[in-house]
Amino acid sequence: MASDQQRCILVTGGAGFIGSHVVRHFVRKYPHYRIINLDKLTYAGHLENLIDVQSAPNYSFVHGDICDLETLRALLREEKVDGIIHLAAESHVDRSIRDPFPFAHTNVIGTLNLLQAVRECWNGQWEGKRFHHVSTDEVYGALKPGETSFEETAPYSPHSPYSASKASSDHFVRAYHDTYGLPVVLTNSSNNYGPYQSPEKLIPLCIHNICENKPLPIYGKGENIRDWLHVQDHVQAIDEVFHRGRDGESYNIGGANEWKNIDVVKMLIRFVDEELGRPSGCSDGLITYITDRAGHDLRYAINAEKLHRELGWAPQHSFESGLRETVRWYLEHADWVQNVTGSAYERYYDEMYGNK
Ligand code: NAD
Ligand code: TYD
Numbered sequence: 001m002a003s004d005q006q007r008c009i010l011v012t013g014g015a016g017f018i019g020s021h022v023v024r025h026f027v028r029k030y031p032h033y034r035i036i037n038l039d040k041l042t043y044a045g046h047l048e049n050l051i052d053v054q055s056a057p058n059y060s061f062v063h064g065d066i067c068d069l070e071t072l073r074a075l076l077r078e079e080k081v082d083g084i085i086h087l088a089a090e091s092h093v094d095r096s097i098r099d100p101f102p103f104a105h106t107n108v109i110g111t112l113n114l115l116q117a118v119r120e121c122w123n124g125q126w127e128g129k130r131f132h133h134v135s136t137d138e139v140y141g142a143l144k145p146g147e148t149s150f151e152e153t154a155p156y157s158p159h160s161p162y163s164a165s166k167a168s169s170d171h172f173v174r175a176y177h178d179t180y181g182l183p184v185v186l187t188n189s190s191n192n193y194g195p196y197q198s199p200e201k202l203i204p205l206c207i208h209n210i211c212e213n214k215p216l217p218i219y220g221k222g223e224n225i226r227d228w229l230h231v232q233d234h235v236q237a238i239d240e241v242f243h244r245g246r247d248g249e250s251y252n253i254g255g256a257n258e259w260k261n262i263d264v265v266k267m268l269i270r271f272v273d274e275e276l277g278r279p280s281g282c283s284d285g286l287i288t289y290i291t292d293r294a295g296h297d298l299r300y301a302i303n304a305e306k307l308h309r310e311l312g313w314a315p316q317h318s319f320e321s322g323l324r325e326t327v328r329w330y331l332e333h334a335d336w337v338q339n340v341t342g343s344a345y346e347r348y349y350d351e352m353y354g355n356k
Contacts, residue, residue: 222262254302
């Protein structure tokens with residue numbers, strides 16, 4: 001699939017964390033593409049994430065819901081969309097534990113709507129078309145003792161309502177490929193970090209709380225392990241797979257960068273205190289161990305060898321420098337943090353963590 005031709009790409013969820021980086025990357029790198037960002041603007045979507053590209057001539061925004069099949073049909077026909085990069089989702093495990101239904105609705109039914117609208121619109125004319133489904137390593141479940149990392153062939157074993165909904169959406173994407181011939185690719189990425197991530201997730205939550213001298217809520221003993229990937233490395237991988245991935249294939253995307261949660265939090269404390277000129281160790285006492293997350297997966301690690309072998313992708317950011325840059329970004333964007341931690345966030349935070 002050539003990157004020099006004119007194209008119209010619909011990015012869903014482009015006002016969210018990863019989606020906004022995808023939109024910015026494609027708008028800037030491919031000025032001959034039209035990029036349409038379809039987003040419902042839930043609590044997780046912020047158009048200010050895209051302020052620097054909002055007036056680019058090849059970018060437009062549509063306020064809409066992937067669960068609205070008629071909107072999708074009209075949009076795909078009118079705009080002659082020939083590529084989809086699908087990121088719109090409910091994405092937070094803790095919210096899925098509290099209420100799984102929006103996860104089934106958006107992640108499963110929304111994805112199914114999008115597949116159906118695309119199938120009808122492209123109507124067997126698959127040449128030059130591509131549906132790229134962005135998914136997670138969490139569909140594989142937790143690694144068992146002795147297992148090194150997940151390959152693409154690992155069986156699906158989701159544990160949280162979030163990962164169950166993403167697994168289900170992955171299956172529908174494959175079903176549309178196998179049954180109707182829809183030209184699809186899937187990517188399953190490990191945990192992302194970087195600018196514009198909502199402060200409900202571990203890294204931005206801790207940066208925010210360290211700045212505010214608030215407790216850092218660590219589930220269990222903080223021994224759970226995640227494989228952290230800089231969001232721009234994820235976006236580069238999406239670019240490679242969207243353009244050059246093999247039809248019908250899944251590609252794992254991971255940082256080969258496993259860390260225990262407690263060690264990530266300690267590094268964040270060090271970086272934030274250094275940036276703020278505070279004495280070393282002064283925020284260590286903020287660490288607060290709280291009751292473990294229900295069904296908390298102990299360890300994720302992803303084997304991205306296929307992506308490296310077939311498409312030459314490798315992560316470019318080292319964790320220490322990527323995390324320090326991320327800390328600086330949050331400190332320099334206090335207005336952004338303030339906007340996304342308004343009263344709805346405060347209510348969510350109080351319900352989740354109480355007085356902790
Ligand atoms: P996010 O929560 O920051 O953003 C989600 C975006 O989707 C928001 O802009 C929201 O408004 C939009 N949205 C939600 N429901 C919608 C609907 N019904 N219709 C249209 N738009 C809707 O999420 P994120 O962290 O950027 O994740 C993006 C995608 O990447 C998700 O599919 C997620 O499963 C996947 N993923 C995320 C990570 C991670 O570490 N964050 C890792 C692997 C995969
Ligand atoms: P999170 O950023 O929510 O991503 P995911 O659940 O998709 O991996 O959480 C990352 C890890 O940090 C996970 O093991 C849960 C843990 N965690 C805490 O210990 N405390 C918190 O307040 C949050 C949000 C997460």
